[in-house]
Amino acid sequence: MASEERGHLRLTHALSGRVMFVQWKGQKMFWRDNHQALNWQPLTTKELTDMGVILPPWTLAKVFLGQYPASMKTKNDLLWKGKWDDSQLQIKWSKSYKRVELTDFKAGRKAVVIIHD
Numbered sequence: 001m002a003s004e005e006r007g008h009l010r011l012t013h014a015l016s017g018r019v020m021f022v023q024w025k026g027q028k029m030f031w032r033d034n035h036q037a038l039n040w041q042p043l044t045t046k047e048l049t050d051m052g053v054i055l056p057p058w059t060l061a062k063v064f065l066g067q068y069p070a071s072m073k074t075k076n077d078l079l080w081k082g083k084w085d086d087s088q089l090q091i092k093w094s095k096s097y098k099r100v101e102l103t104d105f106k107a108g109r110k111a112v113v114i115i116h117d
Contacts, residue, residue: 002061009057022048024057054104054111059084063091063100 002009008023020033022043029043045056055063062068072082072089080091090103098115 002057002064004058004061004067007057007061009060011053013052020051022057027056027058029057049107052109052111054102054107054109055084055087060113063102 006025008021011020011022012018013020018033018035020031022029022031023040024030027045029045029048030040031043031048032038032040048056068074068080068091069082069084072080072084072091074080078093078095080089082089087107088105090101090105092101092103094100100113100115101110102113103110
């Protein structure tokens, strides 16, 4: 189970098929993928953002655990809006499709996460 303190995740880019693995402990991250980096390499949050990931993994872990800060507001638990760290976010859950859309209005980025059991 992932938490803010430590965890790992696997991201698959739908268009390119690139699979990226990220591990973190605290705010130290390491990554590898199936294209360029077969060995674990250090990773910064800026590099993660440059790869198209709009939230660091410890924040994603909180999203998936339902641990939202007080600055995020909801009316129905499926749509959350507000400020999270430096991001102006919208988090839209779709339970029927097992997916979540994350939109960072400040950075002008959107990511769709499809959850596989």
